[in-house]
């Protein structure tokens with residue numbers, strides 16, 4: 068029997084500031100519900116204002132992350148774990164420290180040794196502890212989710228990946244030049260992400276117009292990995308600003 072899926076809720080907001088407030092509200096709803104909560108926070112530019120809004124609420128005593136555990140979404144392979152340019156370093160500065168989340172409550176992706184085996188063990192441990200309650204995701208200009216680059220299918224597991232030229236070009240801004248960007252990474256697999264209780268996909272800016280429409284309105288398939296959010300197990304909310312939705 069074919070599985071039925073609930074359509075994503077698409078919420079179009081005026082601008083990035085409204086997006087950050089709406090995203091912070093959605094995250095707070097999950098985090099402030101009863102009991103421990105496991106979240107996956109994307110790095111990148113889109114959620115920066117959302118995390119800053121949460122940090123601001125935290126500083127005012129209006130956001131409490133004491134029940135939160137964090138699972139890392141993706142990470143570069145081939146740079147020192149202490150390097151501030153790791154995605155963990157970025158997450159630490161932007162999410163963990165501002166929200167008072169202790170590093171002991173963070174599951175950090177493996178980046179050396181037998182990565183296929185270590186990623187499988189990571190998936191197994193995550194499933195064992197009950198999986199992801201909330202995945203806060205961004206949308207790559209090439210349709211990736213995490214570092215699930217096209218083509219990635221819905222059954223893909225947490226694994227080492229080769230970054231595509233499009234992603235390397237997009238990330239060059241953090242590294243000075245394309246030559247400096249690591250070409251390998253590890254990412255939570257789509258199958259892991261699609262099992263999350265809730266997915267919050269944040270999309271901002273005109274440059275994401277074409278890909279957000281393809282992801283939500285085009286065919287579901289591995290050429291646009293983000294299109295698989297339409298087959299997620301849990302609820303999916305896409306918060307998109309008008310520039311991204313309308314393309315102007």
Ligand code: F6R
Pocket residue numbers: 108109110111112113114140141154204205206207208211212213214
């Ligand atoms: C980041 C990540 C990526 C980004 C995506 C959008 O951890 O996994 O999938 O979410 O590339 O990046 P921005 O928000 O910088 O446009």
